Amino acid sequence: MLQTPLHGWHVDQGAKMVGFAGWSMPVSYGSVIDEHNACRSEGAIFDVSHMGRLRFSGPDAGRFLETVFTRPVTNLDDGQSRYGFITNEHGGIKDDVIVGRERDDYPVVVNASNRAKLLEHFETVKTTRGLNVKIDDRTAKTAMLALQGPAVIEKFADILPIDLDLRSLKRFRFETVSYMLMKFTVSRTGYTGEDGVEVTLPAKASALAMRGLSGPLKEWLRPAGLAARDTLRIEAAMPLYGHELDEDTDPITAGLGWACDLKQGFIGADALRASEPTHKIVGLELDGKRIARQGNPILANGNPIGTVTSGTMSPTLGRSIAMAKLELAHTEPGTVVAAAFKSGEVPATVVGLPFYKRA
Amino acid sequence: MSIPDDRRYLPSHEWHLVDDNGVCTIGITQFAADELTDITFVDLPEVGTAVTAGESFGEIESVKATSDLIAGVSGDIVEINEELAGDPSIVNSDPHEAGWMIRVKTNGDESDKLLDHREYLNQTGAG
Numbered sequence: 001m002l003q004t005p006l007h008g009w010h011v012d013q014g015a016k017m018v019g020f021a022g023w024s025m026p027v028s029y030g031s032v033i034d035e036h037n038a039c040r041s042e043g044a045i046f047d048v049s050h051m052g053r054l055r056f057s058g059p060d061a062g063r064f065l066e067t068v069f070t071r072p073v074t075n076l077d078d079g080q081s082r083y084g085f086i087t088n089e090h091g092g093i094k095d096d097v098i099v100g101r102e103r104d105d106y107p108v109v110v111n112a113s114n115r116a117k118l119l120e121h122f123e124t125v126k127t128t129r130g131l132n133v134k135i136d137d138r139t140a141k142t143a144m145l146a147l148q149g150p151a152v153i154e155k156f157a158d159i160l161p162i163d164l165d166l167r168s169l170k171r172f173r174f175e176t177v178s179y180m181l182m183k184f185t186v187s188r189t190g191y192t193g194e195d196g197v198e199v200t201l202p203a204k205a206s207a208l209a210m211r212g213l214s215g216p217l218k219e220w221l222r223p224a225g226l227a228a229r230d231t232l233r234i235e236a237a238m239p240l241y242g243h244e245l246d247e248d249t250d251p252i253t254a255g256l257g258w259a260c261d262l263k264q265g266f267i268g269a270d271a272l273r274a275s276e277p278t279h280k281i282v283g284l285e286l287d288g289k290r291i292a293r294q295g296n297p298i299l300a301n302g303n304p305i306g307t308v309t310s311g312t313m314s315p316t317l318g319r320s321i322a323m324a325k326l327e328l329a330h331t332e333p334g335t336v337v338a339a340a341f342k343s344g345e346v347p348a349t350v351v352g353l354p355f356y357k358r359a
Numbered sequence: 360m361s362i363p364d365d366r367r368y369l370p371s372h373e374w375h376l377v378d379d380n381g382v383c384t385i386g387i388t389q390f391a392a393d394e395l396t397d398i399t400f401v402d403l404p405e406v407g408t409a410v411t412a413g414e415s416f417g418e419i420e421s422v423k424a425t426s427d428l429i430a431g432v433s434g435d436i437v438e439i440n441e442e443l444a445g446d447p448s449i450v451n452s453d454p455h456e457a458g459w460m461i462r463v464k465t466n467g468d469e470s471d472k473l474l475d476h477r478e479y480l481n482q483t484g485a486g
Binding site: 027028036 | 396399402418422423
């Protein structure tokens with residue numbers, strides 16, 4: 001099992017470690033709800049070093065990415081990034097990724113579970129199309145920390161030991177700065193529904209970074225694990241690969257057609273232009289306290305009309321919420337359906353997404 | 360974490376404590392409650408329902424996951440812990456006492472076939 005550079009630190013903090021996409025990762029440091037609430041009220045820090053960090057360079061790097069990625073990249077500004085998809089020939093989602101531009105290079109963050117699959121896909125495309133692009137997998141050489149929460153920008157800006165005006169860094173922008181002969185990248189992306197930053201740094205500098213954060217960790221920044229990350233992202237209705245997104249789901253069905261530029265000739269664009277989606281991902285609120293999990297059938301008048309992709313008891317709203325992939329006829333907000341459990345059915349209402357939006 | 364030595368266990372972390380009248384109280388261990396973290400719902404059957412050793416009698420839900428609750432003995436449910444409907448977090452705070460789940464009038468006590476204290480501790484790695 002792979003370990004992130006912060007593995008020892010997690011264990012010292014009393015984290016419960018679990019296997020996730022081939023990595024040993026902290027699932028929680030105690031109470032998931034406390035970690036969740038810390039992120040919503042002040043700040044939480046997540047080790048996201050398991051996510052794949054790739055870097056594309058060479059004369060054809062831009063053209064290559066516009067072949068595999070659903071959005072343009074050559075018109076990105078230096079230090080700008082963009083969310084989109086790597087799609088298969090059928091328009092199904094191979095992964096959701098963030099592509100950035102740093103002068104002539106393109107740093108790309110991919111999901112841990114898809115990194116090996118994507119590297120293989122990229123090599124195939126590069127070879128068959130004869131494109132001159134260098135793909136550098138920087139995952140093992142670097143660490144990535146995500147700091148999320150309403151207090152993060154203000155308070156982190158005060159303690160950041162590098163020359164960077166964090167307060168004026170816009171969303172989907174990043175800056176690379178040097179500190180003690182090492183390069184750090186600070187980006188403002190976020191995936192919990194809160195404002196925040198991600199810091200990418202050399203693996204060997206991560207212990208130093210955690211020492212620098214040890215004061216704030218006690219005062220306002222709480223370590224949070226995979227379980228809180230999941231409840232936070234469900235409330236914010238952010239899709240997760242393997243749940244809302246997979247190779248049989250296209251971005252339009254997922255409600256993310258905005259992140260596809262169909263004029264661009266990426267792999268899968270033809271299929272997406274021709275597609276007539278039969279399903280859509282919606283939000284559900286369940287009556288009562290039961291939590292619908294991925295795979296729970298959704299019924300209308302006793303007939304199956306779809307499946308739950310993610311569900312949780314929302315710590316912020318105090319209600320049982322879920323995302324589900326439903327037949328189009330049942331996706332209008334206000335529609336009442338039922339979630340099927342082993343011991344019976346629970347009424348559920350289709351609601352608009354996201355469940356939670358920061359003030 | 361302390362695991363009481365007055366009862367028997369299933370590998371799936373349910374404890375069983377049989378009284379002199381052959382009534383077996385079943386709950387989950389501190390180990391399981393800690394693994395699940397914040398418990399949000401316990402789905403228990405009604406009094407009078409028959410349970411069978413090795414089979415599920417209900418489900419427990421936490422923020423993280425839903426798990427089956429398995430009985431280690433067979434018989435009929437004579438009492439369920441009504442408190443858990445209002446406050447399932449009792450299972451987190453006091454799993455071995457106030458957080459009990461069901462009481463079963465056994466068809467002859469089979470609980471000695473279950474793991475004893477030492478065997479359970481060895482399994483969880485806490486021994």
